[in-house]
Amino acid sequence: MEAILKISMNDDELIQEIAAKDHTAFKVLVDRYQALVVNTCYNLLGNRQDAEDVAQEVFVKVYQEARGFRAESKISTWLYRIAVNLSLNHRRKQKWDRYLDIFAFSKDRRENPAEVLEAPEEDRPDRQLEKKERSRILRETLDSLPGRQRVAMILHKFEGLSYQEIAEVLQTSLSAVESLIHRGKVNLQKKLLPLIEEI
Amino acid sequence: MNCKFVEENLIDIVEGELTPEMQKQTDAHLRSCSRCASLVEQFAQVWQVWEQPVRIEPSPAFWTKLRRRIRESERKKFAILPLLKGWERWLRPIAAVATLLIGVLAGYHLGNIPVRNGAEQFFEYHLGSLDDFPTGSVGEFYVSLGQNN
Numbered sequence: 001m002e003a004i005l006k007i008s009m010n011d012d013e014l015i016q017e018i019a020a021k022d023h024t025a026f027k028v029l030v031d032r033y034q035a036l037v038v039n040t041c042y043n044l045l046g047n048r049q050d051a052e053d054v055a056q057e058v059f060v061k062v063y064q065e066a067r068g069f070r071a072e073s074k075i076s077t078w079l080y081r082i083a084v085n086l087s088l089n090h091r092r093k094q095k096w097d098r099y100l101d102i103f104a105f106s107k108d109r110r111e112n113p114a115e116v117l118e119a120p121e122e123d124r125p126d127r128q129l130e131k132k133e134r135s136r137i138l139r140e141t142l143d144s145l146p147g148r149q150r151v152a153m154i155l156h157k158f159e160g161l162s163y164q165e166i167a168e169v170l171q172t173s174l175s176a177v178e179s180l181i182h183r184g185k186v187n188l189q190k191k192l193l194p195l196i197e198e199i
Numbered sequence: 200m201n202c203k204f205v206e207e208n209l210i211d212i213v214e215g216e217l218t219p220e221m222q223k224q225t226d227a228h229l230r231s232c233s234r235c236a237s238l239v240e241q242f243a244q245v246w247q248v249w250e251q252p253v254r255i256e257p258s259p260a261f262w263t264k265l266r267r268r269i270r271e272s273e274r275k276k277f278a279i280l281p282l283l284k285g286w287e288r289w290l291r292p293i294a295a296v297a298t299l300l301i302g303v304l305a306g307y308h309l310g311n312i313p314v315r316n317g318a319e320q321f322f323e324y325h326l327g328s329l330d331d332f333p334t335g336s337v338g339e340f341y342v343s344l345g346q347n348n
Contacts, residue, residue, distance in 0.1 A: 038257045138248045157249040
């Protein structure tokens with residue numbers, strides 16, 4: 001009964017309940033936004049397991065910091081912001097891990113980069129080889145872009161966010177986002193051209 | 200309109216962002232240049248990937264794992280141990296850097312010690328003890344000793 005009541009609550013009301021450490025309200029919020037958070041992390045990290053792991057960190061942070069949430073922005077903007085920051089941190093940590101692995105002499109290496117960039121087979125069983133190849137090319141090229149350009153392109157193209165929404169997520173100006181996306185497109189085009197000519 | 204224009208404006212071409220006039224000229228060029236036509240087609244296919252983003256379903260155990268994580272985070276809230284988590288992974292690189300530094304410092308120190316030959320050392324440590332002898336030859340010294348007695 002309590003859960004049913006909370007399902008009808010709006011986001012701000014849920015956040016107030018979560019700030020008071022209400023688990024039912026938290027579950028309602030997680031159910032409402034887990035797909036959005038997991039997919040954002042997945043698009044930023046390119047790996048399902050990492051995406052779920054970081055998505056969980058996002059919700060842990062929401063639970064811990066709900067009291068500090070200001071209702072000036074939408075909760076989805078807040079979630080996107082945390083997801084982007086934690087995903088970028090995760091990528092940085094992965095890079096450090098790779099350096100440290102050199103010293104560890106361990107055979108237990110991280111997954112290979114191609115695996116990281118490509119979605120698992122079960123996620124898209126109906127795709128043909130060519131489509132997979134194109135997807136791989138775009139994702140690899142995207143991955144080589146500077147951090148903020150990559151994030152802006154992903155949020156705009158995959159998540160369908162407007163420039164204004166991206167500006168709120170990245171806490172920057174609208175013109176900065178326009179510039180990021182313009183430079184992202186120019187860089188993508190430059191990097192994609194030789195790869196496409198090879199196909 | 201030429202091939203260079205097409206190569207530099209592939210995104211605008213496939214996204215339909217060209218002005219109507221430029222679009223017309225580009226279409227005309229693509230009809231006459233098979234290489235550019237093929238390039239635009241290939242690029243458009245790659246660019247289409249944006250329109251078919253891969254969506255994944257969160258695993259059914261998402262909430263269960265999350266609840267466990269929340270419980271752990273609450274338990275560890277005041278613990279110092281998590282701060283030390285993973286420290287052992289840094290041990291090897293730190294040891295390698297420390298060894299290298301010690302080697303460099305030791306080499307630098309050894310390089311600064313003056314190198315002297317045996318004769319120099321003899322004069323420094325042994326000849327100094329004759330400084331208290333009176334002037335003149337050793338013979339005179341012995342003679343003067345005898346006279347004093």
